[in-house]
Amino acid sequence: MATFNPRAILAGNEPGAWSAPVPITYDQRDVLLYAVGIGCSDLRFTYEGHPQFAVFPSFAIRWGSAGLQIDRTAVPSSPGPLMIDAERCIEQLAPLPVPVGIGADKATTVQVRSRLLAVHPRGKGGAFTEFETEVLDGAGTVCMRITTGLFQRGVAALGDIAPFEGAGTTRSVKTEVPQRPADVTASIRIADNQAALYRLSGDYNPLHIDPESAKFGGFPAPILHGLCTYGHTAQLLTATVCGGDPARFGALRGRFSAPVYPGDTLQVLGWQDRPGRLTIEARVQGGVAGDRTVFNNAFFEHR
Numbered sequence: 001m002a003t004f005n006p007r008a009i010l011a012g013n014e015p016g017a018w019s020a021p022v023p024i025t026y027d028q029r030d031v032l033l034y035a036v037g038i039g040c041s042d043l044r045f046t047y048e049g050h051p052q053f054a055v056f057p058s059f060a061i062r063w064g065s066a067g068l069q070i071d072r073t074a075v076p077s078s079p080g081p082l083m084i085d086a087e088r089c090i091e092q093l094a095p096l097p098v099p100v101g102i103g104a105d106k107a108t109t110v111q112v113r114s115r116l117l118a119v120h121p122r123g124k125g126g127a128f129t130e131f132e133t134e135v136l137d138g139a140g141t142v143c144m145r146i147t148t149g150l151f152q153r154g155v156a157a158l159g160d161i162a163p164f165e166g167a168g169t170t171r172s173v174k175t176e177v178p179q180r181p182a183d184v185t186a187s188i189r190i191a192d193n194q195a196a197l198y199r200l201s202g203d204y205n206p207l208h209i210d211p212e213s214a215k216f217g218g219f220p221a222p223i224l225h226g227l228c229t230y231g232h233t234a235q236l237l238t239a240t241v242c243g244g245d246p247a248r249f250g251a252l253r254g255r256f257s258a259p260v261y262p263g264d265t266l267q268v269l270g271w272q273d274r275p276g277r278l279t280i281e282a283r284v285q286g287g288v289a290g291d292r293t294v295f296n297n298a299f300f301e302h303r
């Protein structure tokens with residue numbers, strides 16, 4: 001029977017060691033493809049000839065846990081479609097460098113390092129694992145700080161995993177949505193082929209395209225990447241709250257509380273809870289899975 005001891009790595013509930021930084025290179029095509037993958041239509045993010053062409057801040061989200069060699073004596077795994085994205089936070093400290101063209105010679109390079117933050121058992125034989133990632137530009141400035149939360153489902157049923165004690169300090173937050181009407185609302189229909197488009201940014205998990213994999217994962221149809229939901233939420237908030245200015249994006253955190261399907265209409269609601277910060281929730285009405293809250297325990301910080 002597999003046993004896990006995250007305490008061996010997360011002694012005193014402190015984060016694990018940082019990985020060695022890994023270089024990651026991207027060009028304008030990667031930036032453009034990501035922007036359309038999250039439903040952007042603002043030319044600042046979708047046209048390299050725009051005078052304020054910029055990398056959309058959540059572009060970095062794909063690098064969560066980059067560089068980390070995961071120790072499987074500490075972190076349970078669940079195979080393929082049974083592992084799902086659970087939470088994310090991205091904090092922008094400085095803009096990501098903008099590549100000057102398309103092709104390897106025009107690409108820009110950042111350094112990315114990660115560390116393990118926490119591993120905790122969750123009911124029904126599941127586990128919740130969190131990592132922290134930093135993205136550094138060529139001058140060594142930390143541009144982005146990312147927290148990645150993954151939910152390993154069904155590990156007990158699959159691997160008969162012995163109960164284990166959690167370790168580390170979670171970054172999860174609980175937020176209550178006010179009863180009053182939202183101060184900000186924005187919505188977008190997720191295109192039928194959005195997951196097929198988003199996966200071209202590098203997340204080829206078949207859960208998002210192959211009906212058989214979706215069935216194995218317990219879903220009636222392929223579900224949207226959590227990071228695609230996150231990106232849509234981020235771009236709607238940037239457009240609505242920040243006038244489309246990426247420099248005003250501070251941080252976006254939240255939990256993927258229920259799956260989104262291509263064809264759903266995503267509605268993002270925000271309640272100003274203090275200057276520069278909104279409590280956020282995203283909802284879907286109807287569709288394959290009926291009315292549901294799909295992104296909660298969430299906030300957006302802006303400048």
Ligand SMILES: C/C=C/C(=O)SCCNC(=O)CCNC(=O)[C@H](O)C(C)(C)COP(=O)(O)OP(=O)(O)OC[C@H]1O[C@@H](n2cnc3c(N)ncnc32)[C@H](O)[C@@H]1OP(=O)(O)O
Nearest residue numbers: 083084085086087122123151225226227255256257258259
């Ligand atoms: C590689 C994959 C890529 C992807 O992109 S996957 C697509 C994006 N992700 C999703 O669509 C996930 C949507 N979320 C869900 O379907 C559900 O959400 C979960 C299956 C993750 C969990 O649901 P359930 O098993 O019914 O859990 P519970 O009974 O509601 O809660 C059990 C404990 O787990 C915590 N929890 C629930 N959801 C999450 C989450 N998303 N992230 C972190 N923790 C979660 C709760 O708090 C609670 O814990 P406490 O008993 O200690 O209170």
